Amino acid sequence: MDLCVFTAVSPTSADVETMVAMRNRDVQRLEQEVRRLQHLLQEVQERTANHVALLQQQLANKSQQIERLQAKLQSQQDYDKIKTELRTLRELTQTTDDVSVFSSPSDIDNDAVIQTEVKTPEFQDIGKGELLNESSVISGSPSSSSSSSSSLQSLMKEETESGDECEFDTTRLALEVKEALQRLNVGQRVFGHYVLGLSQGTVSDILARPKPWSKLTSRGREPFLRMKHFLSDEHSIRTLRAIQDRLRGIFVPCVRPPDASSDDAIRKILNRSRLEKLDDDDDDEGSRSQRDGDSSDGAIRNILQQAKHEMQTQTQTQTSATNDTFDAPVHQEEEDYGTLDPSAQSPTDFVQSIIQKIKCELDEDTDPSVSPSSSSHSFETPSADPHQRTQVFSRSEENMETQERPRSCPINISSSSELQSLDLDTFSITQRVKETLTINSIGQRVFGEEVLGLTQSSVSELLSHPKPWTKLSLKGKENFIRMHLWLQDPQKIQKLNVMKKMDQRARLKRALIGSDCDSHRTLDAGGQGFCDGWGRCDVMKKPRVILSPQERETLIAAYQTEPYPSPYTIDRLAAQLGLQTSTVSNWFYNHRSRIRRDGFSEPMQTRTFQNPATSRPLSASLVRIKQEPSDGETEEDAYLKREQHDHVSVGVQSIMRVKTEKTEDLSDLR
DNA sequence: TATTAGTCAATAAA
DNA sequence: TTTATTGACTAATA
Incomplete structure (x- = not known):
């Protein structure tokens, strides 16, 4: 039976061949599958290796960061120690010195951050020490109403008399300050604010392009004197660093506290009170700028x-x-x-x-x-x-x-x-x-x-x-x-x-008083300024720089080739023209600014003045819905866009006519 | 921190 | 005398 069945289903040679062929195909398919899987495995292995490498790299970076932070922490570990020492010092001097570096408690209250730090003994003691040092330097009473210029003059006299300080290497000094700020991780803004009493922009300029000492006016020398003092005073450096550390992340840039007395107090600590007195005369101007700015x-x-x-x-x-x-x-x-x-x-x-x-x-x-x-x-x-x-x-x-x-x-x-x-x-x-x-x-x-x-x-x-x-x-x-x-x-x-x-009456009055007062004005002893009949003296102002046509041509030519000149180019131009570098850099700032300004105003003026369609200027639509230029949009694009917008938003035919002309003109130009 | 915006005083030009 | 220009400055911004 079995044999019969076997015989009945026994494959023929053709069947066998077919089966073999099928098996071969299966084998080939499997081989391909194996190869594919092997390739896949290889890819996965490569990816994994890359990923591992990446993670290792990240790990290394993190480790470095941790090390840096640990080093930073280490370097600041003496903070508590210094604090304790200074507290002790304060206790020693507390009984004999009740002078506060702050003008009033309310000054302190205005800045909680500063308050926390400044009320710590270290600042007060540094301030006291410096204030004490000051008194020996300042000529005259600190509370006297002598003008800043006379104080400045006396200060300059002191500096001149001290011999070795009469000729600063301002470049070197600026470099040293730069390095110190970098080393201390103190920003120009904080340094300028607390040490020099100047804005960051000015500090940047002074440090980047220090004028030679001989070319500086009395006022211009003041920041360098302060810088020198700062560099030579460990207390000031430490204090400033402490301030910077504390203020970092808390200090709100560009927004001065409503009452800057706290800041002033710190500046007083960092500087000498004599220098602070020099600012008195500038207070009016400063407060004006303050008012303007804030x-x-x-x-x-x-x-x-x-x-x-x-x-x-x-x-x-x-x-x-x-x-x-x-x-x-x-x-x-x-x-x-x-x-x-x-x-x-x-x-x-x-x-x-x-x-x-x-x-x-x-x-x-x-x-x-x-x-x-x-x-x-x-x-x-x-x-x-x-x-x-x-x-x-x-x-x-x-x-x-x-x-x-x-x-x-x-x-x-x-x-x-x-x-x-x-x-x-x-x-x-x-x-x-x-x-x-x-x-x-x-x-x-x-x-x-x-x-x-x-x-x-x-x-x-x-x-x-x-x-x-x-x-x-x-x-x-x-x-x-x-x-x-x-x-x-x-x-x-x-x-x-x-x-x-x-106003006319007031001017007449002033003119009368002025002519009267002029008779009292005499050159001061040094010939540097005028003193009035009441003993108040003004430092003679720095004469205005007037660029000659040739100098201006040179600068314009330089601007055309390089609107943003490098410090090297500025120095070269300044040397070539015999000007101060600040004058050259100011010229470039102003020129760029005025080029931009003229770029804004000229097309509009043309529009207004060259409008034959109406006898009136375009005063019809003073209020519009603003269309801000999008990112990457040029001035001209924005201008065109706004002009086009005006077409649909303003229902004044004459304006539309003029603006259409203008738009067409601009389109042609483009 | 370099650069810009806004402003001023001195000065030139009208 | 009034208006325009410009070098210089500060605060704000990118």
């Missing part, structure tokens, strides 16, 4: 924040307010000149003004029934029924607006994003300001001092070379906001005329 951005930020808030609340109550305020009592006084004074206006008032004026502006711009220029012109020409104007504006602005037209605001500026994207047409504003000033014979000086709080030269620069709104910093925008508000003020001319008269 309050301005902060104020504008506040303004914008408050504006945002006010806009939101006002929008909510807009409808009811229009009726409620209509019968409000009259508050505006004709002689309220205080509102013109930039410093006299509270941020809230300023914000309120911005909101009112901008809303008004938006209404005008979007209302085709109102000529875009009519309102501004009516402000500029009091002859256009001044009584009626005065009467209208004697009410609040809001009353006026509600009386004249309903508050319809097609562009909803009350949203925060739109508020932030607020854009003023700076070119139009400056054009209108210039016209108004010219028509009313008001000088830039009076306008600058009363409206913007700037000098005549700054006003001239602002009006002649306005930057586009988008290119302005917060501080820069403030001026244009003020100008914009001033343009809206119906009393602006009267107010400025009164100020002009007052």
Whole structure:
């Protein structure tokens, strides 16, 4: 049976061959599979090896980092020891010396960080020691009201008399300071702030391009004297390092504490009090710069924040307010000149003004029934029924607006994003300001001092070379906001005329007093300055550098080949022209800045002045929705983009015509 | 930390 | 006398 079955299913030779062939194929497939797996394995092994290598590398790096940190920790281990020693010293001297390095406890309270550190004995003791040393050096009482210049002169005299110090190698000194700062891991900002009383930028410049001692003025020598003292004083070095260590990560750059007395106290510790006295005369200027620098951005930020808030609340109550305020009592006084004074206006008032004026502006711009220029012109020409104007504006602005037209605001500026994207047409504003000033014979000086709080030269620069709104910093925008508000003020001319008269009287008075005082002015003993009849002396100011046309040509040629010259090139140019390196580097900074400025203003001025289509400048749309240039966008791109945007957002035909021409021109140029 | 933005005072030009 | 220019400075920024 089995045999029969076997016989029946027994394969033929052909079948066998087929089976063999199949087996062979299987074997081949398996071989391929094995090869593939082997290859895969190899890849995995390679990847693993790479990964392991990477991890090993990372491990090595981490180990190095740990070592560095351990070394750093090690180097700072003496902190507690020094602290303890100084505490002991303080206890020893405490009974005899009650002089505090701080002017008042409130000074300390203003900076908790500084307070923690500075209140530790090490600082106080160092400060006391130095203050004591000072007293032996300073000529005259530290509390005397002698001017900085006389103190400086006495200091210089001391330094000169000391012989070996009269000729500093400023380059070497700067190099040593650089190395020391690097070694101590102290930044230029901290060093400048606490040791020299200078800004970081100035420190950078001094260290990078130290002037020869012989070419330095008394004032210019002061930082080098301080640097020398710093390098030779272990206490100062240690203290500064401690400060830097503590401040790192806590100190907020660019924002000076509201009360800088704590910083000043530390600087007093690090410097000598005699040098600190030298700053007294600069306090006015310093505080002015302080005010400019600190309050301005902060104020504008506040303004914008408050504006945002006010806009939101006002929008909510807009409808009811229009009726409620209509019968409000009259508050505006004709002689309220205080509102013109930039410093006299509270941020809230300023914000309120911005909101009112901008809303008004938006209404005008979007209302085709109102000529875009009519309102501004009516402000500029009091002859256009001044009584009626005065009467209208004697009410609040809001009353006026509600009386004249309903508050319809097609562009909803009350949203925060739109508020932030607020854009003023700076070119139009400056054009209108210039016209108004010219028509009313008001000088830039009076306008600058009363409206913007700037000098005549700054006003001239602002009006002649306005930057586009988008290119302005917060501080820069403030001026244009003020100008914009001033343009809206119906009393602006009267107010400025009164100020002009007052100013003329004051100048006349000063001139009379001045001529009287001049008779008292005599050259001081050293011939370095003038002393008045009351014994106050001024150091003769450094004469202004006037570059000759040849020097300027050389610099321009250098700029064209290398707009950002290396320190070597600057040195070479300075040597070639016989100028100070700082003069050359300043020239390059200023030239770049002014090239940029002219790049901004020239196309716009062309647009304004070469507009044959309209007799008026482009004052119609002072407020736009800002379009920020995106990353990588060129100035021209941004300019074109904004121009194109204006086409759709501004409903003034003449403007569109001019802008179309301008866009086409620019397209051709591109 | 190098560079920029904003500003000033001195000076030139109008 | 007013306006424009420019070298120099500080604070802010990249």
